Amino acid sequence: xxxxxxxxxxxxxxxxxxxxxxxxxxxxxxxxxxxxxxxxxxxxxxxxxxxxxxxxxxxxxxxxxxxxxxxxxxxxxxxxxxxxxxxxxxxxxxxxxxxxxxxxxxxxxxxxxxxxxxxxxxxxxxxxxxxxxxxxxxxx
Numbered sequence: 001x002x003x004x005x006x007x008x009x010x011x012x013x014x015x016x017x018x019x020x021x022x023x024x025x026x027x028x029x030x031x032x033x034x035x036x037x038x039x040x041x042x043x044x045x046x047x048x049x050x051x052x053x054x055x056x057x058x059x060x061x062x063x064x065x066x067x068x069x070x071x072x073x074x075x076x077x078x079x080x081x082x083x084x085x086x087x088x089x090x091x092x093x094x095x096x097x098x099x100x101x102x103x104x105x106x107x108x109x110x111x112x113x114x115x116x117x118x119x120x121x122x123x124x125x126x127x128x129x130x131x132x133x134x135x136x137x138x139x140x
Contacts, residue, residue, distance in 0.1 A: 033094050057082025
């Protein structure tokens with residue numbers, strides 16, 4: 001089998017195409033969730049805590065060193081804990097939204113798989129079945 005035909009078989013396999021579709025949809029979904037976090041949730045949280053943005057929160061470990069000419073010779077060393085907090089909040093919200101989406105999809109799948117059980121036969125059908133069975137037993 002040539003390398004080209006092997007590649008064609010691999011690329012056109014259903015799993016690879018499903019994976020590609022999943023990646024594209026996942027990227028689009030990621031943009032939606034990122035917008036939800038950045039544009040709706042974080043401004044509300046920032047308003048409640050009184051800060052404009054978590055990313056601006058930091059602690060100065062070493063102040064900047066200014067030379068005699070007024071230029072910064074050594075930049076300040078900052079511990080940017082706000083960026084870390086922002087990333088944790090983003091992750092938590094994204095994970096929760098994905099959890100809700102998967103939960104909804106699973107609920108739809110369960111409803112789809114739960115086919116109604118066949119109806120129980122009527123009393124007449126049960127009686128006729130019993131008569132048939134008893135006739136079979138008595139026949140020689």
